Amino acid sequence: MEELSQAFKALGVLSPSGNTLSEPFPVNMMFEQKILGLWDRMFVQHSSLLAIKSPSLTPAAVFDASGHRKRFVDYVVRDTVTKEIFRADHYLRDWLSSHAGKGDTEGMGLEELSQAFKALGVLSPSGNTLSEPFPVNMMFSTALGPIEGAAAFLRPETAQAQFLNFKRLLECNNGKMPFGSASVGSAFRNEISPRSGLLRVREFTMAEIEYFADPLDSTHAEIDTVHAVVLPLLAAERQGTAGQCEKVAVKDAVEKGLFQNGIQPYFLARAFLFLERLGIDMERVRVRQHLPTERAHYSTDCWDIEISTSHGWTECVGVSDRGTYDLDCHNRAANTRLTVTVPIKPVKEKKLFLDIDKKLFGKHFRGESQELAQHLNTLDTEELGCVKKELEEKGEATVLTGGKEHTVPGEMLGVTLKEVTVCSRTYTPRVIEPSFGIGRILYCLLEHSFWSREEDENRVVFSFLPHIAPVQAAVVQLGASESAQREIVVKIKNILAERGIVCETDFSTASIGRKYSRFDEMGIPVVFTVDYDSPKNNSVTVRYRDTKEQKTIQDWQRVGLEVGDLLLSGHALR
Amino acid sequence: MEELSQAFKALGVLSPSGNTLSEPFPVNMMFEQKILGLWDRMFVQHSSLLAIKSPSLTPAAVFDASGHRKRFVDYVVRDTVTKEIFRADHYLRDWLSSHAGKGDTEGMGLEELSQAFKALGVLSPSGNTLSEPFPVNMMFSTALGPIEGAAAFLRPETAQAQFLNFKRLLECNNGKMPFGSASVGSAFRNEISPRSGLLRVREFTMAEIEYFADPLDSTHAEIDTVHAVVLPLLAAERQGTAGQCEKVAVKDAVEKGLFQNGIQPYFLARAFLFLERLGIDMERVRVRQHLPTERAHYSTDCWDIEISTSHGWTECVGVSDRGTYDLDCHNRAANTRLTVTVPIKPVKEKKLFLDIDKKLFGKHFRGESQELAQHLNTLDTEELGCVKKELEEKGEATVLTGGKEHTVPGEMLGVTLKEVTVCSRTYTPRVIEPSFGIGRILYCLLEHSFWSREEDENRVVFSFLPHIAPVQAAVVQLGASESAQREIVVKIKNILAERGIVCETDFSTASIGRKYSRFDEMGIPVVFTVDYDSPKNNSVTVRYRDTKEQKTIQDWQRVGLEVGDLLLSGHALR
Missing domain, CATH: 3.30.930.10 (Bira Bifunctional Protein; Domain 2)
Incomplete structure (x- = not known):
């Protein structure tokens, strides 16, 4: 580690x-x-x-509707003396592993946690008693508007x-x-x-x-x-x-x-x-x-x-x-209909319909009539069925709205079964x-890409695929930094850069082995080395990170064609 | 509008x-x-x-140091009856323009605003008196940690x-x-x-x-x-x-x-x-x-x-x-040195150095000696100069630290001028x-790209440059949708898509004029129209959005070569 x-x-x-x-x-x-x-x-x-x-900022009402305000919680316990807070399931898991063997505490409910803490007599790290587990919401809260703003959360x-x-x-x-x-x-x-x-x-x-x-x-x-x-x-x-x-x-x-x-x-x-x-x-x-x-x-x-x-x-x-x-949550909470309506092959269906005698109804319920009628009109098939049954059996129907019970006499309310043609279907996706x-x-990728060379564990390598590596290629030279070789290094870099390949150069006096090590640590898939002979014979050496294998490219002007596409691809280079 | x-x-x-x-x-x-x-x-x-x-979440200490917590404010006034809040400079500007001619209120300070509101007798929209202007911070505040968390702000x-x-x-x-x-x-x-x-x-x-x-x-x-x-x-x-x-x-x-x-x-x-x-x-x-x-x-x-x-x-x-x-702010607030040190050509410089007789000093100041010595060591050249002068004139020096004045006798404190070689320079960038x-x-770009055709103001156009337009090209056909033309439409779309050009097709029965209008509204730079003759003679018509000009491309397989590069460029198409 x-x-x-x-x-x-x-x-x-x-x-x-x-x-x-x-x-x-x-x-x-x-x-x-x-x-x-x-x-x-x-x-x-x-x-x-x-x-x-x-x-990121989201009005609180959204999370009231989605259930996050109530249910996006972790359970915690508090040291009754120091007032320190601990996440209950993690604390219990760690406590179990050091006191009573391992145990899985992930996903335990409030009740379960409470019982476990009590049964096991779990204490705080300072040896104090702990509070009952209680929920805390995991969202960051803030307010929209700098003074007396509306409640909001970060998503x-x-x-x-x-x-x-x-x-x-x-x-x-x-x-x-x-x-x-x-x-x-x-x-x-x-x-x-x-x-x-x-x-x-x-x-x-x-x-x-x-x-x-x-x-x-x-x-x-x-x-x-x-x-x-x-x-x-x-x-x-x-x-x-x-x-x-x-x-x-x-x-x-x-x-x-x-x-x-x-x-x-x-x-x-x-x-x-x-x-x-x-x-x-x-x-x-x-x-x-x-x-x-x-x-x-x-x-x-x-x-x-x-x-x-x-x-x-x-x-x-x-x-x-x-x-x-x-x-469904958002439809219930707001006046939205986040639904889809699709045409279907017309079918005849029997449906219950509500029939209110508005005049009688208005006289009877007065100020409450509008709200009550509105409520009756939102009843679904099942609820209408109940009303129908009640009307048939008792001659009146009991309706609950606004926390109040209303009795509607049968003479002002009817529920009839009618045959209709249905041409569409509405559903919530x-x-x-x-x-x-x-x-x-990213973290897993870093760990999985990391290894050390067998011959020397201090020589570490990140084997990133070329299309993921932050730097795809390095270009160095063997000879002195101010020379004909340097010119070729810069030209190779430019050829690659034009193809969108990110290049590193290193004109320092460090040894070539040292440079290769550094490039391996940076996860650079290939290194092009401009040799002493390169200005004369145009060749350049390509060294592959994972295998350390080296290959000669006869003409450095062709590096783009030889490995350019591979360097932009998702393939490992060998 | x-x-x-x-x-x-x-x-x-x-x-x-x-x-x-x-x-x-x-x-x-x-x-x-x-x-x-x-x-x-x-x-x-x-x-x-x-x-x-x-x-985005930033600990409050950062904004204490940067001055934002104190100074990133707007001034507001409050209706003393309805408790409504108004941004003072905007409210004053609007009030001026409807009562007393125009006036620039941007950047007015607290004092200025206060005087202006009083002098002009500005009232709230409901005709009530307004509070004195006061500052409110414009950052969203929250806390790191779900219970009793540390103060934090959104940047x-x-x-x-x-x-x-x-x-x-x-x-x-x-x-x-x-x-x-x-x-x-x-x-x-x-x-x-x-x-x-x-x-x-x-x-x-x-x-x-x-x-x-x-x-x-x-x-x-x-x-x-x-x-x-x-x-x-x-x-x-x-x-x-x-x-x-x-x-x-x-x-x-x-x-x-x-x-x-x-x-x-x-x-x-x-x-x-x-x-x-x-x-x-x-x-x-x-x-x-x-x-x-x-x-x-x-x-x-x-x-x-x-x-x-x-x-x-x-x-x-x-x-x-x-x-x-x-x-500078962050350096002062925390133990950081966000500075750069660069080597310079060595120069000889005369500098003042402090010389404390630790034994005498400790005996004299006891518990306070450490703090006082630390303070003396942070004095800069100018301050050291003052100490030196005081010592020479009075035989003792007065030092203020922790809100308390200390008199340091000359026998335990010396300030000497020495010549040193300075090899580096440290600066705050x-x-x-x-x-x-x-x-x-984006908003400005939308407004600037928008215009209506002279011949019909209902025909609106967004003249986005091809490399900015969300959709770069449309492909349509003149004939019936199930035909040899449709095949060509799809092939042209694929040719362009392969080059990274986003294409729209429209197989609806709307007239070609109607389609051109819709594409203009979407800001699509060019439309390729597959004509009745296209399956026979391979030609395709290209229509340019801004000029409505049309041109024939002899071979639809060459659309990529003919306009492909232009469609990815920052040039307007004509």
């Missing part, structure tokens, strides 16, 4: 300080741009997703803006279903005890897709393009004590009924291919289904792509089935959400 | 609702990506700037992270000065009364450069590359009642001494070229120097690039000379900050 953090420092990424906010390093930024660039090509452009950018996910703008997005897609939208941006979670590095920070970059589909047709038109992708699946029921992944082709997994729809496996497979093209070691990846206890409040099923690092299995991508939860934690993926 | 907002709606940009946060429209996102892409090429890549991404500019990381950036630049860093991201200002559109929103995208230079050498190495750029300058002293711009070439402006350094004019000229390449109407642009009253608290001089729209002159780019203000408001630039 010491070795790794030294190497990170040399590479110029991450923070040595364990900052809880993300860290501004130029190399971090270059990596993030490369990762997001590939993501854009493999998801947004590949599937014509509608990309939007939405604000904990980019999803809500995509839900709220569903109608506009549908319009942009010419009214056609299904479709996906996408948003890349910061998300904010007010973690109780953020850890160092990029794994648990309070502000992080997410890339999220919301795929809107008809709940009656949850296939994906392109599923056959990923049929052959083999996923290391760890379904919920396999997660016992000795739970092992099983490697299953998407086609077989779908046929076996491992997924509740065709959209989740499609995106899991695409995400798998994405991680592979980034250069993640796919032998250290698994696709794990959430246990019912660990699902978010909006999720009906979720599969995570987890990547193994020295910090354990790390959730990097989640593909959650949010069902119709979110759009089901949402599948593939969500990517970009910083975590 | 009604016409414009209709056109915006058809184009699919901006918000019809006048939202105070930015609006998530897919087309907005496409524009932002194009504008930021050009910015990245013309600034970051062109000048090898060190780009970083930094968190009002991306600059501070670049200052705080100056040492790391200098290291990334191999210790070489001068250099620039860059950051693109959201900034947040808790405006009192945000207006609609993109001009004054609470969350917006900024692209900022911090250029760090030696305060003794404020030239820019590339200034001659922009010598010929003619800027419409409005210097502070010209801003009287009839202040007019003067068009001056950068070379002449520098020679005339209009700027205090060579860096501001360099970036103003580059920004000018940037706006031109975006497609801004440069006849509606001016470069205005801030009046001393309107400068931000950190700024010693500032020039804005303002663009004229139906909302008046709008500040879109600011190039501010922040001097050494920010780095001067910062020039070019700062771009991306949403505002």
